[in-house]
Amino acid sequence: MVYTLTTPLYYVNDRAHLGSAYTTLACDAIARHRRLIGDSVLFITGCDEHGQKIQRTAAAMGLTPKEHCDVVSEGYRDLWRRWRISNDRFIRTTDPRHRRIVEQFFLRVQASGDVVEGRQQGWYCVACEEFKDDPHESQDPECPIHRRPLEWRDELNLFFRLSRHQGAIEALIQREGFIQPAGRRREVENFVARGLRDFSISRIDLPWGIPVPGHAGHTFYVWFDALLGYLTALLEPDDEATLERVLERGWPASLHVIGKDILRFHAVYWPAMLLSAGLPLPERVFGHGFLTREGQKMGKSLGNVLDPEVLLERCGRDAVRWYLLRDIPFGEDGDFQQQRFSDLVNNDLANTIGNLLNRTSSMARRWFADAVPPAGVARSADHPLARAAALAATSAEAAMERLDFRSAAEATLQLAIDANGFLNQQAPWAAIKRSGSADQVAADLYAVLESARIVASLLAPLLPELSERMLAQLNRPGPLRWPQHLAWGLLEPGGPLPQSEPVMARLELGEPL
Numbered sequence: 355m356v357y358t359l360t361t362p363l364y365y366v367n368d369r370a371h372l373g374s375a376y377t378t379l380a381c382d383a384i385a386r387h388r389r390l391i392g393d394s395v396l397f398i399t400g401c402d403e404h405g406q407k408i409q410r411t412a413a414a415m416g417l418t419p420k421e422h423c424d425v426v427s428e429g430y431r432d433l434w435r436r437w438r439i440s441n442d443r444f445i446r447t448t449d450p451r452h453r454r455i456v457e458q459f460f461l462r463v464q465a466s467g468d469v470v471e472g473r474q475q476g477w478y479c480v481a482c483e484e485f486k487d488d489p490h491e492s493q494d495p496e497c498p499i500h501r502r503p504l505e506w507r508d509e510l511n512l513f514f515r516l517s518r519h520q521g522a523i524e525a526l527i528q529r530e531g532f533i534q535p536a537g538r539r540r541e542v543e544n545f546v547a548r549g550l551r552d553f554s555i556s557r558i559d560l561p562w563g564i565p566v567p568g569h570a571g572h573t574f575y576v577w578f579d580a581l582l583g584y585l586t587a588l589l590e591p592d593d594e595a596t597l598e599r600v601l602e603r604g605w606p607a608s609l610h611v612i613g614k615d616i617l618r619f620h621a622v623y624w625p626a627m628l629l630s631a632g633l634p635l636p637e638r639v640f641g642h643g644f645l646t647r648e649g650q651k652m653g654k655s656l657g658n659v660l661d662p663e664v665l666l667e668r669c670g671r672d673a674v675r676w677y678l679l680r681d682i683p684f685g686e687d688g689d690f691q692q693q694r695f696s697d698l699v700n701n702d703l704a705n706t707i708g709n710l711l712n713r714t715s716s717m718a719r720r721w722f723a724d725a726v727p728p729a730g731v732a733r734s735a736d737h738p739l740a741r742a743a744a745l746a747a748t749s750a751e752a753a754m755e756r757l758d759f760r761s762a763a764e765a766t767l768q769l770a771i772d773a774n775g776f777l778n779q780q781a782p783w784a785a786i787k788r789s790g791s792a793d794q795v796a797a798d799l800y801a802v803l804e805s806a807r808i809v810a811s812l813l814a815p816l817l818p819e820l821s822e823r824m825l826a827q828l829n830r831p832g833p834l835r836w837p838q839h840l841a842w843g844l845l846e847p848g849g850p851l852p853q854s855e856p857v858m859a860r861l862e863l864g865e866p867l
């Protein structure tokens with residue numbers, strides 16, 4: 355079974371910002387977790403490149419849409435590479451193969467009687483690429499997300515008969531676990547309960563889009579085309595672009611991760627489109643919250659946008675991942691606070707986790723010939739740290755399973771806190787001076803080193819690089835597997851311990867980011 359996981363396909367109207375980085379980092383943690391537990395993962399990300407918003411942005415820059423898309427999507431691709439995102443695919447909706455998938459999909463939808471001509475009147479937000487529910491008689495309505503005026507539209511378009519799928523969608527959104535977190539279901543339920551209305555899937559006079567077969571002058575509405583990017587992305591490089599092939603490559607998706615802003619598209623429109631085309635539905639849709647900065651919405655006009663390039667350069671991957679995944683409950687809104695960011699990174703990673711390993715491996719090297727000390731009584735599953743490690747592993751595994759990164763991080767950190775407490779209580783630096791204490795000191799250091807190994811193993815999905823540096827320090831290079839490598843007592847006594855180096859630098863942020 356393939357575990358297919360997707361980020362949204364990001365618009366190329368602008369460079370990536372912290373919001374897109376947040377979703378992508380969270381998906382990376384999920385992908386890494388699934389690989390650790392042995393799943394075969396297809397992690398998809400990419401760019402959404404058609405539509406009016408992109409056409410206008412390109413025109414404003416004096417570029418053709420294609421030139422503009424090439425530059426921005428390459429920027430995304432490069433940024434994810436530098437963040438070491440482990441995506442398996444990067445789809446661009448301007449890929450010629452995508453056009454063929456969209457055409458085939460449309461023909462299926464048409465064949466099932468779900469395409470009709472109609473007149474679309476309403477208020478449109480170009481930034482959302484979405485008709486809003488504002489009443490026709492509204493005066494100067496604004497988009498609540500973008501705070502920009504909506505534009506009045508009155509067009510003859512092709513419509514998708516969403517209304518025919520009312521019952522099926524009602525049943526789907528009631529399915530346990532389809533919409534997550536559960537708290538977001540209500541909003542979708544209310545929307546569906548008002549009665550699903552057909553929506554237009556084509557535009558006229560919008561050249562920057564995929565032409566609708568058999569309907570000259572129409573291009574596909576950007577969302578109709580973009581959602582299908584999840585299908586095209588599944589194709590292997592040499593695959594023929596057919597829906598049949600897509601189905602062999604990992605459809606349905608196991609999980610779509612998105613922000614709460616686009617939940618309706620993923621939990622209502624998309625499943626209805628798939629039903630109409632006779633394709634299986636995704637297993638779940640997770641709508642996470644939005645990030646603000648020091649209590650304020652991030653926006654260009656406020657000049658407070660957090661740039662993932664700057665974060666990468668000034669703070670590094672481990673620090674940013676830790677803060678976003680450990681501090682913000684996944685699913686809820688979160689606020690980026692610089693002071694808290696550096697405090698958490700320094701306390702948790704540099705002090706509690708980094709120093710634990712550093713000082714313990716230095717003592718072990720000094721007193722036990724640069725090697726892991728004999729385990730003695732620390733081999734026992736009843737050792738207090740063995741029990742703490744078992745508890746941490748069980749909690750972190752369960753937390754990752756439910757995408758609760760915060761609890762996984764806390765459980766991991768708790769093990770490091772317990773190991774520090776044990777070390778301070780046993781005080782091997784004092785005990786070593788007493789004769790006859792070598793066995794006890796050896797066992798104590800073994801227990802702490804073994805705890806540090808398990809901390810490192812638990813960190814792997816969240817902070818893969820810190821995890822690797824710690825495991826290298828313990829001479830335990832990968833590949834790592836859960837749950838096998840979470841078992842107590844795998845560190846080999848007598849195994850060489852390399853020279854210890856700090857595994858995590860402190861974050862010293864003078865200037866605001």
Ligand code: MSP
Binds near residue numbers: 364373376377582612
């Ligand atoms: N192109 C569509 C998605 C099509 S999917 C087939 C789109 N693109 S987007 O570039 O606007 O990306 C939206 C996503 O970016 C959100 O759903 C969310 O995942 C992420 N975020 C954008 N701003 C954000 C915050 N301020 N905070 C957290 N995530 C946010 O919509």
